[in-house]
Amino acid sequence: MKYDKVVTTTAWSPGPGCHGGCGVKLFVRDDKVVRVEGDENHPFSQGRACPRLLALTQYMYHPERITHPLKRVGPRGSGEFVRISWDEALDTIEARLREIKDDYGPESVLFCQGTGRDIGGPISFLAYSYGSPNWIQLGLAGHSCYTPRLGAMMATQGDYAVLDAAQFSPQRYDDPEYRVPEVIVIWAQNPAPGCPDGFFGHWIVDCMKRGSKLIVIDPRWTWFSAKAEMFLQIRPGTDGALALAMINVIISEKLYDEKFVSEWTVGLDELRERAAEYTPRRVAEITWIPEADIIAAARMYAKAKPAAIHWGVPVDKSPEGTTVAQAINHLWCLTGNLDVPGGNVIARPAYGVTTYPFSTQEMHALYGEDFVNRLNEKRIGAKEYAMVRNFRGWAQPDVAVEQMISGEPYPIKACWIQTSNVLGGQAADTRLHHEALKKMDFVVVADLFHNPTTMAVADIVLPVASLAEKESFRSWWAPLQVITPAVQVGECRSDWEINFELAKRFNPELGKRFPTLKDLFDDRLKPTGMSYDELRDAGGWMMPPENSASRPYRRHERGLLRPDGKPGFRTPSGKIEFASQSYAQWGLDPLPYFSEPPESEVRTPELLAKYPLVMVSGRRSSVFFHSEHRNIPWLRECDPDPIVEIHPSVAKANGIEDGAWVTIENDRGAIRRKAKVTPIVHPRIVSVPHGWWLPETEGREPNLFGIWDVNCNVLVPMGTQSKSGYGGGAYKTTLVRVRAAEGRGE
């Protein structure tokens, strides 16, 4: 086959969904992408590609893709939209948002994102240019995705850390300094189909081939647990207790790294005392894991050198998620596995370049400390929740949805929704969000396809470019890389282009500082000493430079982590803090502890009598990214049905046959799923994949592509957030019952 050109770029959605980083080759003929392959010269993915990337052409050229701006002409829910020009769309949006700002203040507009893509950069940029402090993942109960872990890591060790798969080195596994982890703990994730943050899931497979042994912690058997040395089949939501029991074993058996702990940490005595409350015997009862296994896993992890922990989003979704994350973080610090080859290495974006602000420091660098502090006066949840106030810049979703309905302490009048199918995706208590969104005077949705959210509430829909059509850059750990456009589809524009244009209208100063979007990119890339074009022409990606703060190893010894250049960590004490001063300052317990899920056998036994199964939502599929891709033929056929995984004993007791439709219900509602009877789930849980809507069914109200029939978040409550404000969404711990459904759920 002949091509006009081959463009190399970086996958960071839209297209595959995901948190990106893979090197991509786009083959173009007659201004169309006709083939997509992995880039074999790229260090992140080394030529490999996930099925979602390989199906990109079906996504880009889907007959139902939205390729020009739309405005709603019928009533909300009617699905009646007409094509308008970009000028009309942007003029309308500008005028409506100005009116709302004049009448109610800029805080009355929520800037709502989902996950994936480079969205955090452009959407915070737009929100702040407009003047709203309310940058939010609307619907994400407890804001339970990564931020709780990031906050805990920042408080504990002043930096983030990730499993070392040599991803910071251009030579990868061949780097002479690198060592493969002897033991990997996969804590609450199935990394193969998942899209872990800035991490290629199959790196774990690479490590396994090179000798890593696994300990897997999960309520459900995965491919990894089936291959693991030890599998701890845990009761959902009790990860904090398990981590504390492991800490207990490691400290009381003196398995910790005494040299590292005495040199670089403070608070061991307090931690010892706290962990003593969590004996393996007691924790065995809490977690369903045999006492002997808890002890054996703690020993196996602590004795391996090096060892690394790779964790997943259920940590955030545990009750009091920020304290669970803190406890797990303590494990790699106790064992001296921080920032060593094959351990948990400190992760900073290469060259310190920011696109998506992941920390308060990055927020300050982009927008100024005074400005960021001022946002807190009106930021939703900042008053009530110290960690929300003091870490990153998110508005708190559980408080926000209440406020959308109550109008207290100030009214919410509009939502800008970008990269988020709120009602088919992350929103817990879907009905509550449906009601709240319907109350809005004005809703803009920027997306690629119609979905339950556009259908239910959009007044204007903006068509967004896929990764193959956009210019952007990616800085999420390593490498730093450019995203280069290959083609144009319809009138689609990138998230950055859309937001940059509108931001300039609200803040004309920006136009003077950054006449073009490229000028903004060049400004952000300054620490590299290269412009966007230079970086692109130099091959498109760069690993962090040697001997810099963004390149491992042992940076605390070399004075690379603290602003004052002294050895140590960026914490108040300069050490790793087992008892966190920041937590204490924020009015939180400085030490980790365990808290029961909001609905559980211990906390609500009466509810358990009625609803005896724990619904664990969110198991990942290789062919879907959250609520995306149900309309892509090559992908949907690999995972065609909205299923529920049920243990054979539960199926038998409830008269449910494999493949039959079942009802899953609790006091919040009922949904239907197709039973997959399998021994991989614990007999006391059901696994219910999230993000399901049926694009092949009616989109208009009241059906909304079937969300009321199949979306499991209908059953999940809001309002279960942690005391810190981050973490605790009950997506993994909601109690339900199942029964054979009458009729078919088609």
Place this chain on the structure above:
Amino acid sequence: MEKQGLLIDYEFCTGCHSCEVACKQEHEYPAGKWGIKVNEFTQQISEKRMEITYLPFPTDLCNLCHQRTSHGELPACVKHCQAACMTFGNITDLVASMVKKPKMVLFSPK
């Protein structure tokens, strides 16, 4: 020319579906047509042991990506396999690899 084949190290196949979609893209097969298909086998062996095995098998539509390999490129499935558990090559070489490691399957499509 010596006969060629696909060697699958199914110890490491994670069932990720990349091979299937890579093949469909390569050959422009619509949904419903497969050049390679991944099978799943799950069984509880004991309370502490579960088998979860995936194995892709090339169908009658597999041409070993002759259009790619004839000018030195890897078959689409082999190149994109996320677990890097597929090898393309001459049957005798693949047999030699097979001798060194368990849990391998060798396919020699027509």
